[in-house]
Amino acid sequence: MSSVKRKPSWSLGRLAELRRAASFRMALLFMALYGVIAVLLFAFLYVQISGYAIARIDEWLPRGRNAMLRGDIAQMRTRVAEHAQVDPENDRPFALFDRDGQRLAGMFMGPMPAKVQDGRPYTVSVDEPWRQHVRVRSLRAAAYLMPEQQVLVVSQDLAEIDAFNTLLLKALAAAAAVALLMGLAGAVLIGRRSAARLDAITDAIQAIVSGDLSQRLPAARGGDTGDDFDRLVTVVNSMLDDIERLMHEVKGACDNIAHDLRTPLARLLAGLERAQRRAGSFEDYQEAIEAAIGETLSLLTVFNAMLRISEVEDGARRAGFTDIDLALIADDAVEFYAPSADEKGITFDYSRGADLAIPLRGDASLLFEAIGNLIDNAIKFTPDGGSISVKLTRDGDGARLDVQDSGPGIDPLEREAVFLRFHRSESSRHLPGNGLGLSLVAAVARLHGMHVGVVDSARGCHIVLRATAHRQN
Amino acid sequence: MAKVLIIEDDALTAQEIQDALVDDGHQVELATDGRAGLLRAVGADFDVIVLDRMMPGLDGLAVLSTLRTAGITTPVLILSALSAVDERVRGLRAGGDDYLSKPFDFIELTARLDALLRRRDGPAAVTGYQLGRLEMDLLTHTVRLAGQPVDLQPREFRLLEYFFRNAGQVLTRTMVFEAVWEYRSDERSNVIDVHISRLRKKIDPDGTAPLIHTLRGSGYVFREA
Numbered sequence: 014m015s016s017v018k019r020k021p022s023w024s025l026g027r028l029a030e031l032r033r034a035a036s037f038r039m040a041l042l043f044m045a046l047y048g049v050i051a052v053l054l055f056a057f058l059y060v061q062i063s064g065y066a067i068a069r070i071d072e073w074l075p076r077g078r079n080a081m082l083r084g085d086i087a088q089m090r091t092r093v094a095e096h097a098q099v100d101p102e103n104d105r106p107f108a109l110f111d112r113d114g115q116r117l118a119g120m121f122m123g124p125m126p127a128k129v130q131d132g133r134p135y136t137v138s139v140d141e142p143w144r145q146h147v148r149v150r151s152l153r154a155a156a157y158l159m160p161e162q163q164v165l166v167v168s169q170d171l172a173e174i175d176a177f178n179t180l181l182l183k184a185l186a187a188a189a190a191v192a193l194l195m196g197l198a199g200a201v202l203i204g205r206r207s208a209a210r211l212d213a214i215t216d217a218i219q220a221i222v223s224g225d226l227s228q229r230l231p232a233a234r235g236g237d238t239g240d241d242f243d244r245l246v247t248v249v250n251s252m253l254d255d256i257e258r259l260m261h262e263v264k265g266a267c268d269n270i271a272h273d274l275r276t277p278l279a280r281l282l283a284g285l286e287r288a289q290r291r292a293g294s295f296e297d298y299q300e301a302i303e304a305a306i307g308e309t310l311s312l313l314t315v316f317n318a319m320l321r322i323s324e325v326e327d328g329a330r331r332a333g334f335t336d337i338d339l340a341l342i343a344d345d346a347v348e349f350y351a352p353s354a355d356e357k358g359i360t361f362d363y364s365r366g367a368d369l370a371i372p373l374r375g376d377a378s379l380l381f382e383a384i385g386n387l388i389d390n391a392i393k394f395t396p397d398g399g400s401i402s403v404k405l406t407r408d409g410d411g412a413r414l415d416v417q418d419s420g421p422g423i424d425p426l427e428r429e430a431v432f433l434r435f436h437r438s439e440s441s442r443h444l445p446g447n448g449l450g451l452s453l454v455a456a457v458a459r460l461h462g463m464h465v466g467v468v469d470s471a472r473g474c475h476i477v478l479r480a481t482a483h484r485q486n
Numbered sequence: 487m488a489k490v491l492i493i494e495d496d497a498l499t500a501q502e503i504q505d506a507l508v509d510d511g512h513q514v515e516l517a518t519d520g521r522a523g524l525l526r527a528v529g530a531d532f533d534v535i536v537l538d539r540m541m542p543g544l545d546g547l548a549v550l551s552t553l554r555t556a557g558i559t560t561p562v563l564i565l566s567a568l569s570a571v572d573e574r575v576r577g578l579r580a581g582g583d584d585y586l587s588k589p590f591d592f593i594e595l596t597a598r599l600d601a602l603l604r605r606r607d608g609p610a611a612v613t614g615y616q617l618g619r620l621e622m623d624l625l626t627h628t629v630r631l632a633g634q635p636v637d638l639q640p641r642e643f644r645l646l647e648y649f650f651r652n653a654g655q656v657l658t659r660t661m662v663f664e665a666v667w668e669y670r671s672d673e674r675s676n677v678i679d680v681h682i683s684r685l686r687k688k689i690d691p692d693g694t695a696p697l698i699h700t701l702r703g704s705g706y707v708f709r710e711a
Contacts, residue, residue: 313589385677
């Protein structure tokens with residue numbers, strides 16, 4: 014792919030390239046197939062048509078004999094001789110032979126057949142020495158046994174039929190040549206079109222490879238025609254969208270990692286240096302060590318969270334899926350987190366249908382953690398004395414979990430971004446946390462074929478987790 | 487005091503585990519690769535084995551399944567840098583008794599080893615517990631403090647039962663969460679503290695000696711004074 018360059022139209026290299034184009038080769042293949050079919054068809058036509066002409070002659074031969082038989086048998090010799098006179102071109106030569114094969118009368122110059130098969134037509138070449146251009150002619154002939162053991166040969170010239178056959182062959186060959194030419198032209202046209210598209214696509218890929226991630230593969234001219242190329246282009250483009258999003262996420266995550274990890278690392282270093290400089294007593298050292306352990310633990314927590322998100326995103330955890338009930342998990346998560354809300358004086362309202370069961374295949378611990386994270390976030394962002402409502406309801410054949418709080422809410426511009434790794438909105442910078450909670454929720458949701466998103470809300474933040482019942486596998 | 491075998495190829499980690507266990511009063515032996523560990527485990531009677539999952543040559547899972555095939559039932563705690571859930575499942579399926587992913591707090595390691603050692607003694611069939619002035623009746627599902635009934639939520643009851651069952655032992659937050667809520671936890675969370683402080687308010691009223699003690703680090707001990 015590295016040597017792909019634009020070449021001028023119709024250079025030799027261009028033709029060689031065309032020869033490699035899959036659609037061109039396909040068109041050639043079809044053309045060859047068509048050629049074979051045409052040859053078979055023409056051969057059939059030829060055999061049928063020329064066979065018909067011969068058959069007409071074969072039908073006429075006995076009638077020629079009958080004409081000679083009419084009248085007195087003894088006069089036959091005279092009639093044969095007379096026939097020759099009324100046929101100056103000798104198109105239908107007759108001859109009467111005696112038992113020894115001596116010609117008694119007529120202009121049929123061929124020999125009497127060695128073995129006379131009464132009335133059976135045969136083709137014979139006859140040399141007529143008086144003719145100037147073509148001395149040898151093809152004749153269709155039949156020999157008939159006559160009384161007194163004489164033999165009558167009736168024949169007709171095949172020149173006309175040969176001429177017709179030649180004409181027929183020429184016409185068929187011309188038709189085949191025209192068809193093949195048109196086919197070739199079509200193949201070249203198709204091949205060139207797809208080669209041109211391939212060139213455009215290759216150029217776009219080259220641009221992407223060399224770093225321009227905003228490039229997309231070109232769609233067909235004249236809009237989406239739905240052919241296989243277009244399908245491929247659509248799929249690749251959506252893949253590129255994903256890759257671009259991931260690249261931006263990774264870049265953003267790297268910046269954020271640098272920022273989020275530098276702070277605790279700097280604190281760790283500062284604490285240790287202070288201890289080295291100033292600490293005098295055993296207690297001072299112990300305090301410094303404890304502070305260092307605390308900073309290290311919080312760093313480890315961040316790393317663990319990152320590792321877990323990528324593990325969840327990896328999809329490997331699907332191996333541990335079991336049959337679970339989302340309603341029970343939601344109950345447990347609410348039961349686990351509600352006391353924390355209580356501590357902050359937050360009114361916590363949980364509602365779900367009494368006999369609601371949402372069976373699906375999944376990882377109970379991950380879903381517990383995801384729902385727990387949503388509730389935990391709500392608790393974190395809701396001021397003391399606020400309120401949180403969690404609602405689990407059936408949604409079509411799936412289910413939806415609504416978590417709504419009376420906190421500051423999420424800026425509409427940030428609604429997508431809050432699910433990115435390390436994203437922390439300005440309003441949350443002062444709160445503890447590593448900006449990974451919602452990323453984990455999003456990863457768990459993706460793993461289970463669910464969807465999580467922030468929706469419009471009159472007050473606070475409203476997050477919806479949607480599960481579609483039949484798409485868990 | 488228990489006899490512990492550590493099979494770990496990383497010298498520094500092995501040394502640290504050894505120090506932590508010796509501090510806890512255990513008698514520790516060290517094997518630095520799978521082969522040596524297997525030979526030691528077969529050759530002597532240990533109370534518990536700490537086994538690294540990833541070792542060059544004979545790896546942890548191979549050592550474990552060989553041990554189990556040989557009929558050695560010593561409890562095994564698997565240490566692994568791999569935290570994926572199927573790794574955990576594979577480890578437990580191969581015959582491991584507990585699984586701890588690196589990095590870990592040492593209190594988590596020693597508390598889990600203690601739990602394995604206790605499990606070895608086998609659970610006793612009990613119908614109730616009593617510690618100080620606190621009584622729990624498992625048959626009637628009631629708890630009394632100094633003779634007065636204590637009203638506990640179902641989860642609080644299970645939490646208290648777990649503390650009773652493991653009285654005197656160090657229990658980490660993760661252990662409490664996994665045993666009482668029965669979800670796996672891969673994250674250090676402080677939410678459990680809220681539940682424990684609620685339980686405390688009910689069974690450790692002001693002015694009495696507390697039964698639930700918080701340890702520095704991340705653990706709890708349930709004991710008198």
